[in-house]
Amino acid sequence: MANDFSGKVVLVTGAAAGIGKATAQAFAAAGARLIVSDVDAGGGEAVASDIRASGGDALFLACDVTDSAQVQALIERIEADHGRLDCAFNNAGIDIEQGRLADGDEAVFDRIMEVNVKGVWQCMRFEIPLMLKHGGGAIVNTASVAALGAAPNMSVYSASKHAVLGLTRSAAVGYGKQGVRINAVCPGVIDTDMFRRAVAGDPRKAASAVAIHPVGRIGMVEEVAAAVLYLCSEAASFTTGVALPVDGGKTAY
Template structure:
């Protein structure tokens, strides 16, 4: 299926590594000009270099998505660099919780909700006017399989991803007739640097993580990137308000 993206512009937040980097590279490989954003400037610039070395066009803009002024400046930077915005992948997120609900702290709650929920809300708030100015476009938000059910010892994280799905569905309905589609991608456990750091000291935990998925392995960042590109493509032109699980069958159990 042709993605028909050539010459358009995509924004990827959380683009310094992992799923964000893979998606930025995938967008660029389809001919899009890509704005990469993250609080990690070194990683973000690294993603841009990878795109440019492959013959693509990309720009890095540092942004803390929890701050309205910085998100507004990011959108201004997108317009200054490329004159338009067609697609946005709101992927910036954190995952720092490792205990039962009653063991959580207010600081953890504020940090997780700040990036995962407020960050997505602020990005959509400032992206949607740019998409409307273009006559439409598509947004994909990173939720999680934790947003589709329970996540023991990660209750705040799960709540944040349920909230992302709520924001996604609400925005999708509000702007459906304006040709702005809004969907979410819901990964299960994905082989990222974060995953490797968490499990490298305990191979048995890594084996358990793989066994959580009926396909018998964890996911690849490229598989999430492919889902994001599909949701942005013309092939998904009748799809909005959807939360796409990319989970190796985990939510089918």
């Protein structure tokens, strides 16, 4: 089976909710030995606990991806427990900006860049050496359709996700011959708790989100998870440096 991850050691960051949670569950269902990580200890442990209750193999390890010491400790713990890392989904990120560029706040800019860009960089720089010790692996980073075009009311967020693609493509080229494949998923609007909070009380926002997708609906977290598992699987063994839209056709315009 292409999506058989039996015995594979897999790390998912930002796994306490939304896309990260769904992807952790999908990896576990495919047989992976899972490390669930997030700054939300309660949510992350609940995800790991639910996976174990369903017969899966999961351990929660708290980690702030902006802190190099914490990321290093996370990867060292994975190596100590499992001796290897086969796949990593670097999904931790934030989306806290609304408004035009000239109205932006410096503290918000710094925070978005710190989590969305530095966090991905920190994870990859510790994940890759461990993968190289054992002949390679697969990494998927969460970008966004905002990385494939413009987002006038979220210019800093868009810039951060463009940067994620720059890191992804550069690392893919740099480590391809050594057996490490590195790709990105670029979700459109996805039905998460964050989305529901954003449109709560304003049906027009929800309708607008649906309207931008040619398929006539927003996406589901399970659909993004399926794309991540594909990119980490042997079925994608000749695929690296790709920014894969999971966006209901939005970027086809």
